[in-house]
Amino acid sequence: MSRVCIIAEHQNGKLKKSTLNAITFGKDAAQKLGAELCVFLIGHNISGVAGELNKYGASKIILADDAGLEHYTAEQWANVAAVAAGKYDAVLVAMASGTTGKDMMPRVAVKLNAGMGSDIVGFDGEFFTRGMWAGNALATIEITTPVKVVTIQATAFGAAEPVGGESVSENMEVSLTNAKTRFVEMRETVSERPDPTEASVVITGGRGVNGAENFKIIERLADIFGGAVGATRAAVDAGWVPNDLQIGQTGKMVAPDLYVAAGLSGSIQHQAGMKNSKVIVAINKDEEAPIFEIADFGIVADLFKVIPEMSELLEKEKS
Numbered sequence: 642m643s644r645v646c647i648i649a650e651h652q653n654g655k656l657k658k659s660t661l662n663a664i665t666f667g668k669d670a671a672q673k674l675g676a677e678l679c680v681f682l683i684g685h686n687i688s689g690v691a692g693e694l695n696k697y698g699a700s701k702i703i704l705a706d707d708a709g710l711e712h713y714t715a716e717q718w719a720n721v722a723a724v725a726a727g728k729y730d731a732v733l734v735a736m737a738s739g740t741t742g743k744d745m746m747p748r749v750a751v752k753l754n755a756g757m758g759s760d761i762v763g764f765d766g767e768f769f770t771r772g773m774w775a776g777n778a779l780a781t782i783e784i785t786t787p788v789k790v791v792t793i794q795a796t797a798f799g800a801a802e803p804v805g806g807e808s809v810s811e812n813m814e815v816s817l818t819n820a821k822t823r824f825v826e827m828r829e830t831v832s833e834r835p836d837p838t839e840a841s842v843v844i845t846g847g848r849g850v851n852g853a854e855n856f857k858i859i860e861r862l863a864d865i866f867g868g869a870v871g872a873t874r875a876a877v878d879a880g881w882v883p884n885d886l887q888i889g890q891t892g893k894m895v896a897p898d899l900y901v902a903a904g905l906s907g908s909i910q911h912q913a914g915m916k917n918s919k920v921i922v923a924i925n926k927d928e929e930a931p932i933f934e935i936a937d938f939g940i941v942a943d944l945f946k947v948i949p950e951m952s953e954l955l956e957k958e959k960s
């Protein structure tokens with residue numbers, strides 16, 4: 642039977658949320674292609690992640706578990722994914738378009754001699770749709786090779802919900818090749834707050850926040866919700882916050898339940914990373930700012946007045 646195969650992403654023993662979006666894409670694609678859905682899980686000591694994964698309706702979870710795969714390297718993971726795709730008759734191999742997906746999927750495509758589409762936002766069973774020019778144009782593409790490889794824009798697909806029953810897990814024998822690259826060290830930014838891509842609330846500050854110290858008011862509001870802090874490229878380039886908080890075309894793509902955009906104009910490059918958020922609240926003192934065109938709620942005001950007031954009210958409400 643032909644299969645649509647999703648490559649799962651995980652970190653520190655936890656499944657990444659974007660995998661659930663990729664599963665939604667995979668389920669729909671499998672139905673359109675009359676194929677089975679399976680998920681590849683690559684790493685070491687991954688049975689906990691497999692346990693999390695097996696309730697989303699995939700027919701199979703294929704585990705490639707080996708000490709040599711404990712730390713991600715594009716070379717080894719792409720090799721393993723390509724071998725698995727061949728073994729399990731994949732006609733379509735997909736992964737969320739994050740840092741890892743962008744790094745390894747082109748290699749998977751080369752190994753499978755497959756055509757590749759990136760940042761896919763739709764599939765009708767024959768043609769794929771992808772955003773161009775920061776999502777301002779949509780291109781329809783056809784991948785003509787028998788096996789197709791894609792990265793998908795996670796925010797374009799809802800997160801898969803658990804369904805009744807459990808997937809069958811199967812261990813795949815792994816034989817690692819002599820790699821030309823090796824893992825040396827991982828330097829993680831440690832933060833008490835969730836990553837913007839994982840959070841249900843993101844509070845983002847732009848150039849209007851006007852300084853690193855002032856970001857404390859953004860952080861305070863984020864902490865009330867247990868949410869994440871985001872930033873525009875202008876705020877990152879000014880050195881006020883680390884670049885892993887950048888939202889947008891060249892930053893992270895997010896689609897939280899609530900996105901608060903404070904002191905940012907709403908450039909097309911910024912919108913590309915957040916316009917799929919469920920509820921957008923914009924705070925800007927310029928009523929002409931483009932962010933108001935996509936906001937569900939707009940507050941034309943000084944953020945230094947509104948955000949502390951908001952935080953105070955919410956803190957009172959909570960206590």
Ligand SMILES: Cc1cc2nc3c(=O)[nH]c(=O)nc-3n(C[C@H](O)[C@H](O)[C@H](O)COP(=O)(O)OP(=O)(O)OC[C@H]3O[C@@H](n4cnc5c(N)ncnc54)[C@H](O)[C@@H]3O)c2cc1C
Pocket residue numbers: 846847848849850872873874875876887888889890891892893903904905906907908909910911914924925926927930942943944945
């Ligand atoms: C190839 C490319 C890729 C890019 N990728 C990204 C990306 O991934 N993410 C991204 O964000 N940008 C990206 N950019 C940059 C983008 O074009 C904009 O320059 C940037 O988003 C502007 O950031 P900003 O909205 O914070 O600043 P501005 O556009 O300067 O807006 C600041 C806003 O703050 C408001 N303001 C000021 N003071 C206050 C106050 N006290 N209270 C309320 N409002 C106030 C102002 O009215 C103004 O609207 C990219 C650009 C290029 C060319």
